[in-house]
Amino acid sequence: MKKIKIAISACLLGQQVRYNGGHKRAPFCTQVLAEWFDYVPICPEVEIGLGVPREPIRLVMENDGVKAKNVNDHKNDYTEQLVDLAQKRLPDLADVCGYIFMQKSPSCGLFRVKAYLPNGMPHNEPQTGIYAKAIDDAMPLLPKEEAGRLNDMRLRENFIIRVFGTDRWRREVLTDPTPGALVDFHRQHKFLLQAHSEVMYRDLGRIVANAGDGEKVRDEYFQLFMQCLSRQAKIKSHVNVLYHLLGFFKKELPSDAKVSIIKTIEQYQQQKVFLMTPLTLMRHYAEVHHINYLLDQVYLKPYPNELGLQNHL
Ligand code: SF4
DSSP states (O other): OOOEEEEEEGGGGTOSOSTTSOOOOOHIIIIIGGGTEEEEEEOHHHHTTOOSSOOOEEEEEETTEEEEEESSOTTOBOHHHHHHHHHHHHHHHTTOSOEEEOTTOTTTOOSOBOEEOTTSOBOSSOBOOHHHHHHHHHOTTSOEEETGGGGSHHHHHHHHHHHHHHHHHIIIIITSOSHHHHHHHHHHTHHHHHHHOHHHHHHHHHHHHTOOSHHHHHHHHHHHHHHHHHSOOOHHHHHHHHHHHHGGGTTTSOHHHHHHHHHHHHHHHTTSSOTHHHHHHHHHHHHHTTOHHHHTOGGGOSSOGGGOGGGOO
16 A cells, blocks of 8 residues: 655654754654655744754744744744745645644644743643745645644544545545546545544535536535544444444344343443454354455544554553
Protein backbone atom coordinates (compact mmCIF):
# COMPACT_ATOMS: atom_id res chain seq x y z
CA MET A 1 0.00 0.00 0.00
CA LYS A 2 1.27 3.45 -0.93
CA LYS A 3 2.07 5.54 2.14
CA ILE A 4 -0.25 8.43 2.93
CA LYS A 5 1.31 11.89 2.81
CA ILE A 6 1.03 13.74 6.13
CA ALA A 7 2.47 17.10 7.15
CA ILE A 8 4.08 17.25 10.60
CA SER A 9 5.91 19.72 12.84
CA ALA A 10 9.56 18.88 12.13
CA CYS A 11 10.59 18.69 15.82
CA LEU A 12 8.18 15.75 16.28
CA LEU A 13 10.33 13.68 13.93
CA GLY A 14 13.39 14.33 16.07
CA GLN A 15 14.79 17.16 13.96
CA GLN A 16 16.75 19.52 16.19
CA VAL A 17 14.90 22.66 15.21
CA ARG A 18 13.53 23.94 18.53
CA TYR A 19 14.57 27.35 19.84
CA ASN A 20 17.05 25.64 22.20
CA GLY A 21 18.47 23.26 19.59
CA GLY A 22 16.45 20.31 20.89
CA HIS A 23 13.63 18.26 19.44
CA LYS A 24 10.34 16.73 20.60
CA ARG A 25 10.45 13.32 18.95
CA ALA A 26 7.04 11.62 19.21
CA PRO A 27 7.63 7.83 19.18
CA PHE A 28 4.06 7.05 18.11
CA CYS A 29 4.62 9.18 14.99
CA THR A 30 8.15 8.00 14.23
CA GLN A 31 7.79 4.32 15.12
CA VAL A 32 4.14 3.40 14.52
CA LEU A 33 2.49 5.82 12.11
CA ALA A 34 5.63 6.12 9.98
CA GLU A 35 4.84 2.67 8.60
CA TRP A 36 1.75 4.09 6.86
CA PHE A 37 2.56 7.78 6.64
CA ASP A 38 5.06 9.56 4.44
CA TYR A 39 5.90 12.72 6.36
CA VAL A 40 6.37 16.26 5.07
CA PRO A 41 8.27 17.92 7.96
CA ILE A 42 7.85 21.66 8.40
CA CYS A 43 9.38 23.94 11.02
CA PRO A 44 7.77 27.34 10.45
CA GLU A 45 10.14 29.24 12.73
CA VAL A 46 13.21 27.90 10.95
CA GLU A 47 11.57 28.46 7.54
CA ILE A 48 11.01 32.15 8.27
CA GLY A 49 14.72 32.41 9.03
CA LEU A 50 14.85 32.52 12.82
CA GLY A 51 17.68 29.97 12.98
CA VAL A 52 18.69 27.42 15.64
CA PRO A 53 19.22 28.22 18.45
CA ARG A 54 17.05 31.34 18.60
CA GLU A 55 15.32 33.49 21.16
CA PRO A 56 11.93 31.98 21.98
CA ILE A 57 8.69 33.57 20.83
CA ARG A 58 5.29 33.76 22.53
CA LEU A 59 1.73 34.78 21.74
CA VAL A 60 0.87 38.31 22.84
CA MET A 61 -2.66 39.70 22.87
CA GLU A 62 -2.64 43.15 21.27
CA ASN A 63 -5.63 45.40 20.60
CA ASP A 64 -5.62 44.34 16.95
CA GLY A 65 -5.33 40.62 17.64
CA VAL A 66 -2.92 37.92 18.72
CA LYS A 67 0.73 38.25 17.64
CA ALA A 68 3.83 36.04 17.72
CA LYS A 69 6.60 38.07 19.33
CA ASN A 70 10.12 37.64 20.67
CA VAL A 71 9.76 36.86 24.39
CA ASN A 72 12.48 39.35 25.32
CA ASP A 73 11.73 42.06 22.82
CA HIS A 74 8.16 42.65 21.71
CA LYS A 75 9.36 44.90 18.91
CA ASN A 76 10.27 41.71 17.01
CA ASP A 77 6.91 40.59 15.64
CA TYR A 78 6.87 37.44 13.45
CA THR A 79 3.11 37.20 12.93
CA GLU A 80 3.03 38.31 9.32
CA GLN A 81 5.94 36.10 8.32
CA LEU A 82 4.29 33.03 9.85
CA VAL A 83 0.99 33.75 8.09
CA ASP A 84 2.81 34.35 4.80
CA LEU A 85 4.73 31.11 5.20
CA ALA A 86 1.47 29.17 5.61
CA GLN A 87 0.21 30.71 2.34
CA LYS A 88 3.49 29.90 0.62
CA ARG A 89 3.39 26.28 1.82
CA LEU A 90 -0.21 25.61 0.68
CA PRO A 91 0.73 24.21 -2.77
CA ASP A 92 3.02 21.60 -1.09
CA LEU A 93 0.18 20.65 1.22
CA ALA A 94 -2.41 20.18 -1.52
CA ASP A 95 -2.01 16.39 -1.48
CA VAL A 96 -1.45 15.73 2.22
CA CYS A 97 -4.24 13.85 4.02
CA GLY A 98 -3.55 15.21 7.50
CA TYR A 99 -1.33 17.41 9.64
CA ILE A 100 0.19 16.58 13.04
CA PHE A 101 1.17 19.69 14.99
CA MET A 102 3.39 20.17 18.04
CA GLN A 103 1.26 21.25 20.99
CA LYS A 104 1.79 24.43 23.05
CA SER A 105 3.89 26.14 20.36
CA PRO A 106 3.09 29.79 19.50
CA SER A 107 3.63 28.81 15.86
CA CYS A 108 2.42 25.19 15.62
CA GLY A 109 0.03 24.69 18.57
CA LEU A 110 -3.51 23.95 17.46
CA PHE A 111 -5.38 24.11 20.76
CA ARG A 112 -4.96 25.95 24.05
CA VAL A 113 -1.64 27.70 23.42
CA LYS A 114 -0.70 30.05 26.27
CA ALA A 115 -1.00 33.73 25.43
CA TYR A 116 0.20 36.82 27.32
CA LEU A 117 -0.80 40.44 27.75
CA PRO A 118 1.63 43.10 26.47
CA ASN A 119 2.72 43.66 30.11
CA GLY A 120 3.84 40.02 30.38
CA MET A 121 0.93 38.81 32.50
CA PRO A 122 -0.84 35.63 31.31
CA HIS A 123 -3.97 36.15 29.22
CA ASN A 124 -6.87 33.99 30.34
CA GLU A 125 -7.96 32.80 26.87
CA PRO A 126 -5.76 30.17 25.24
CA GLN A 127 -5.15 30.63 21.52
CA THR A 128 -4.02 28.79 18.41
CA GLY A 129 -0.44 29.15 17.13
CA ILE A 130 -0.15 31.71 14.32
CA TYR A 131 1.04 29.32 11.59
CA ALA A 132 -1.36 26.54 12.65
CA LYS A 133 -4.31 28.96 12.57
CA ALA A 134 -3.39 30.16 9.08
CA ILE A 135 -3.25 26.52 7.88
CA ASP A 136 -6.54 25.71 9.63
CA ASP A 137 -8.24 28.72 8.02
CA ALA A 138 -6.96 27.77 4.57
CA MET A 139 -7.61 24.01 4.87
CA PRO A 140 -10.57 23.63 7.24
CA LEU A 141 -11.41 20.06 6.16
CA LEU A 142 -7.88 18.69 6.43
CA PRO A 143 -7.65 16.29 9.43
CA LYS A 144 -5.44 17.95 12.03
CA GLU A 145 -4.32 16.95 15.48
CA GLU A 146 -1.66 17.72 18.04
CA ALA A 147 0.91 15.03 18.84
CA GLY A 148 0.15 15.29 22.57
CA ARG A 149 -3.56 14.69 22.04
CA LEU A 150 -2.79 11.55 20.04
CA ASN A 151 -2.06 9.88 23.39
CA ASP A 152 -5.81 9.88 23.97
CA MET A 153 -7.04 6.71 22.24
CA ARG A 154 -10.39 8.17 21.17
CA LEU A 155 -8.82 11.29 19.68
CA ARG A 156 -6.13 9.14 18.08
CA GLU A 157 -8.69 6.83 16.47
CA ASN A 158 -10.78 9.75 15.27
CA PHE A 159 -7.77 11.42 13.63
CA ILE A 160 -6.66 8.17 11.96
CA ILE A 161 -10.19 7.49 10.68
CA ARG A 162 -10.34 10.98 9.13
CA VAL A 163 -6.88 10.61 7.57
CA PHE A 164 -7.69 7.25 5.99
CA GLY A 165 -11.12 8.61 4.94
CA THR A 166 -9.45 11.56 3.20
CA ASP A 167 -7.01 9.21 1.46
CA ARG A 168 -9.85 6.97 0.19
CA TRP A 169 -11.78 10.03 -0.97
CA ARG A 170 -8.80 11.21 -3.04
CA ARG A 171 -8.06 7.78 -4.50
CA GLU A 172 -11.61 6.62 -5.15
CA VAL A 173 -13.60 9.77 -5.94
CA LEU A 174 -11.27 12.58 -6.95
CA THR A 175 -9.39 10.37 -9.40
CA ASP A 176 -12.71 9.15 -10.84
CA PRO A 177 -15.06 12.13 -10.53
CA THR A 178 -18.20 10.35 -11.72
CA PRO A 179 -21.60 10.00 -10.01
CA GLY A 180 -21.00 6.22 -9.90
CA ALA A 181 -17.77 6.61 -7.90
CA LEU A 182 -19.57 8.82 -5.36
CA VAL A 183 -22.42 6.30 -5.04
CA ASP A 184 -19.89 3.49 -4.43
CA PHE A 185 -17.97 5.57 -1.91
CA HIS A 186 -21.15 6.37 0.01
CA ARG A 187 -22.25 2.72 -0.03
CA GLN A 188 -18.89 1.49 1.28
CA HIS A 189 -18.97 4.01 4.13
CA LYS A 190 -22.58 3.37 5.12
CA PHE A 191 -21.98 1.69 8.48
CA LEU A 192 -18.96 3.79 9.40
CA LEU A 193 -21.00 6.96 8.84
CA GLN A 194 -23.97 5.55 10.72
CA ALA A 195 -21.73 4.82 13.72
CA HIS A 196 -20.71 8.48 13.77
CA SER A 197 -24.08 10.09 13.00
CA GLU A 198 -27.23 8.49 11.62
CA VAL A 199 -28.66 11.93 10.78
CA MET A 200 -25.59 13.01 8.82
CA TYR A 201 -25.48 9.65 7.04
CA ARG A 202 -29.01 10.28 5.78
CA ASP A 203 -28.17 13.86 4.75
CA LEU A 204 -25.17 12.52 2.82
CA GLY A 205 -27.49 10.03 1.10
CA ARG A 206 -29.68 12.93 -0.04
CA ILE A 207 -26.64 14.71 -1.49
CA VAL A 208 -25.69 11.56 -3.44
CA ALA A 209 -29.26 11.05 -4.67
CA ASN A 210 -29.41 14.63 -6.02
CA ALA A 211 -26.07 14.29 -7.80
CA GLY A 212 -26.41 17.07 -10.41
CA ASP A 213 -23.49 19.45 -10.83
CA GLY A 214 -20.53 17.10 -10.16
CA GLU A 215 -17.93 19.27 -8.48
CA LYS A 216 -20.41 21.18 -6.32
CA VAL A 217 -22.00 17.94 -5.14
CA ARG A 218 -18.61 16.40 -4.36
CA ASP A 219 -17.54 19.45 -2.34
CA GLU A 220 -20.82 19.43 -0.42
CA TYR A 221 -20.52 15.69 0.19
CA PHE A 222 -16.91 15.81 1.39
CA GLN A 223 -17.58 18.70 3.75
CA LEU A 224 -20.41 16.82 5.48
CA PHE A 225 -18.47 13.53 5.30
CA MET A 226 -15.62 15.08 7.29
CA GLN A 227 -18.01 16.72 9.74
CA CYS A 228 -19.65 13.35 10.30
CA LEU A 229 -16.36 11.51 10.90
CA SER A 230 -15.19 14.30 13.25
CA ARG A 231 -17.92 13.24 15.65
CA GLN A 232 -16.92 10.61 18.16
CA ALA A 233 -18.81 7.37 17.53
CA LYS A 234 -20.61 6.37 20.74
CA ILE A 235 -20.85 2.83 22.11
CA LYS A 236 -24.64 2.91 21.61
CA SER A 237 -24.25 3.77 17.91
CA HIS A 238 -21.66 1.02 17.42
CA VAL A 239 -24.06 -1.45 19.08
CA ASN A 240 -26.90 -0.39 16.72
CA VAL A 241 -24.61 -0.80 13.72
CA LEU A 242 -23.37 -4.20 14.91
CA TYR A 243 -26.95 -5.52 15.27
CA HIS A 244 -27.72 -4.12 11.82
CA LEU A 245 -24.72 -6.01 10.40
CA LEU A 246 -25.89 -9.18 12.10
CA GLY A 247 -29.06 -8.95 10.00
CA PHE A 248 -26.97 -9.77 6.92
CA PHE A 249 -26.11 -13.19 8.33
CA LYS A 250 -29.71 -14.21 9.00
CA LYS A 251 -29.75 -17.14 6.59
CA GLU A 252 -26.09 -18.11 6.49
CA LEU A 253 -25.17 -18.53 10.12
CA PRO A 254 -26.04 -21.47 12.35
CA SER A 255 -27.83 -20.30 15.48
CA ASP A 256 -24.89 -21.05 17.81
CA ALA A 257 -22.68 -18.70 15.75
CA LYS A 258 -25.37 -16.00 15.94
CA VAL A 259 -25.56 -16.48 19.69
CA SER A 260 -21.81 -16.05 20.05
CA ILE A 261 -21.86 -12.83 18.00
CA ILE A 262 -24.76 -11.45 20.05
CA LYS A 263 -22.86 -12.34 23.22
CA THR A 264 -19.81 -10.33 22.08
CA ILE A 265 -22.01 -7.37 21.14
CA GLU A 266 -23.55 -7.45 24.62
CA GLN A 267 -20.12 -7.71 26.20
CA TYR A 268 -18.97 -4.73 24.15
CA GLN A 269 -22.07 -2.79 25.24
CA GLN A 270 -21.18 -3.56 28.87
CA GLN A 271 -17.57 -2.54 28.11
CA LYS A 272 -16.23 -5.97 29.00
CA VAL A 273 -14.57 -6.43 25.61
CA PHE A 274 -13.26 -3.95 23.03
CA LEU A 275 -14.92 -3.19 19.69
CA MET A 276 -12.31 -5.36 17.99
CA THR A 277 -13.97 -8.54 19.38
CA PRO A 278 -17.40 -8.34 17.69
CA LEU A 279 -15.83 -6.78 14.58
CA THR A 280 -13.34 -9.64 14.19
CA LEU A 281 -16.13 -12.19 14.48
CA MET A 282 -18.24 -10.31 11.93
CA ARG A 283 -15.32 -10.06 9.53
CA HIS A 284 -14.59 -13.74 9.93
CA TYR A 285 -18.15 -14.84 9.17
CA ALA A 286 -18.45 -12.37 6.28
CA GLU A 287 -15.31 -13.93 4.76
CA VAL A 288 -16.40 -17.52 5.39
CA HIS A 289 -19.84 -16.91 3.86
CA HIS A 290 -18.59 -14.59 1.08
CA ILE A 291 -20.91 -11.75 2.04
CA ASN A 292 -19.28 -9.27 -0.30
CA TYR A 293 -21.53 -6.36 0.61
CA LEU A 294 -20.16 -6.55 4.16
CA LEU A 295 -16.58 -7.23 3.12
CA ASP A 296 -16.78 -4.01 1.10
CA GLN A 297 -17.80 -2.02 4.15
CA VAL A 298 -15.10 0.31 5.48
CA TYR A 299 -16.65 -0.05 8.94
CA LEU A 300 -15.17 -3.56 9.21
CA LYS A 301 -11.69 -2.22 8.42
CA PRO A 302 -11.40 1.60 8.50
CA TYR A 303 -7.59 1.48 8.93
CA PRO A 304 -4.87 -1.21 9.16
CA ASN A 305 -5.48 -3.70 11.98
CA GLU A 306 -1.86 -3.31 13.03
CA LEU A 307 -2.68 0.10 14.47
CA GLY A 308 -4.69 -1.84 17.06
CA LEU A 309 -6.99 1.10 17.78
CA GLN A 310 -10.13 -0.99 18.05
CA ASN A 311 -8.39 -2.79 20.92
CA HIS A 312 -8.93 0.33 22.99
CA LEU A 313 -12.47 1.31 22.05
S1 SF4 B 1 6.89 23.51 17.36
FE1 SF4 B 1 6.90 24.12 15.22
S2 SF4 B 1 8.11 25.98 15.18
FE2 SF4 B 1 8.55 24.99 17.12
S3 SF4 B 1 10.35 23.74 16.72
FE3 SF4 B 1 8.58 22.45 16.38
S4 SF4 B 1 8.21 22.62 14.20
FE4 SF4 B 1 9.52 24.32 14.74
